[in-house]
Every structure is written in C-alpha cells, then in structure tokens.
Amino acid sequence: GESVGLHLPTLSVQEGDNSIINCAYSNSASDYFIWYKQESGKGPQFIIDIRSNMDKRQGQRVTVLLNKTVKHLSLQIAATQPGDSAVYFCAENRGKLIFGQGTTLQVKP
C-alpha cells in the first residue's frame, strides 16, 4: 500500500550541529506535506509545511526541502538545541493526515 516513511529511526547529534531528518513518500500525487514534532507524552506540534509547487521553504531555524523526482523530503534544523530532542514525523495530507513512522532526534550536550 502507499505510505509515508522515514529512513532512520534515531538520529543523534551534538548540540550546535545541524540536523537532517529524511522522509520518503510513495504517492506521486501528493501535493502537501507537513513536519510535526512530538515530545514525550504530548500531541504533535506543527513545525513547517510545504506544497508541491515549491522545492524549499524556510522557517525559524528549520528548512524543508522537497524533491518530487525521487519523492523525498527532508527537515533541516540549524544549530540543534537540547529542546529539539523529540520525535519528528512527516505527514502527507490527502484530505486527512497520514503520518510516517517517525525519527527520534537525540541532542547530545
């Protein structure tokens, strides 16, 4: 079946370094993607979104890149901080949000 999936289950980075979290999707008709951050015991928190008519979108310390050719998107976090430690999900909006499996980001002090 079609799915939105992530490449790595856990990413460990040093505080201050940049983090890159990847996501692959299989539905070529998908035109809207969202990244969420989920801290332990809490609901997902919106980070940034991107539509398929864009290749890149920037927010505060975060950048999302979309490569429609290989059906891949990534979330880049600049100068990663301990507060960035969480699980990150990409989600595909098909009228309802379909979530990928998530990547746990661990920030080492």
Added chain:
Amino acid sequence: GAVVSQHPSWVICKSGTSVKIECRSLDFQATTMFWYRQFPKQSLMLMATSNEGSKATYEQGVEKDKFLINHASLTLSTLTVTSAHPEDSSFYICSARGSSGGRETQYFGPGTRLLVL
C-alpha cells in the same frame, strides 16, 4: 495560536467498561475532527474522520461499534471506547481542522492516555 484540548488527559479503567474522551477546539470552529491512536514508539494511526453533524468515516480495520464518535458541534467531538479491553490501552489524540488567523490548518490536542486493566 489555535488550541485543541482533550479531557481527560489520562484515564484508568477496568476491562469491560466504557470510556469517553472529549476533544474541543477552543478558539476556532472545527469543520472536521480526526481521531488518532498511538501505541508506544509507533506513529499516529488515523482511526476516523468526523464532520460536524454527520456520521464519522472510519479507517479500515477500526470497529465503528467499538469506537463511537460523536461530532455534535463545531467545537466538540467525543470518542467513546466501548467495552474496553487491555489491548485498547493506548494514547488517543484528536485533531481539529479549521481556520485560525485566516489560515486553514490542522491542530492537535495533547492526547489522552488510556490504560485498561
């Protein structure tokens, strides 16, 4: 920003009892609400989609008679887990879609942790 609340935040119940979880959009009208379930170290799995005033649409494999969803108003949706069993123990998260600040997006509640003994 928009806020979605859930009540209760956690609940423990005996096997065979029913549990109701409320989801409210606090500062916007939610035309559509979604219910997700999340098991430990897993992703969010969509259970059902509900539109105000109409029957919910359930995802494949989700028992509609076991997970009763009511979306009686534009700010309130409820999920009732009927005859709960230990395997229903999970983290239930609601999401509300509507417009806030001129932009339509989807906001998530803080989740309700259910433990069935």
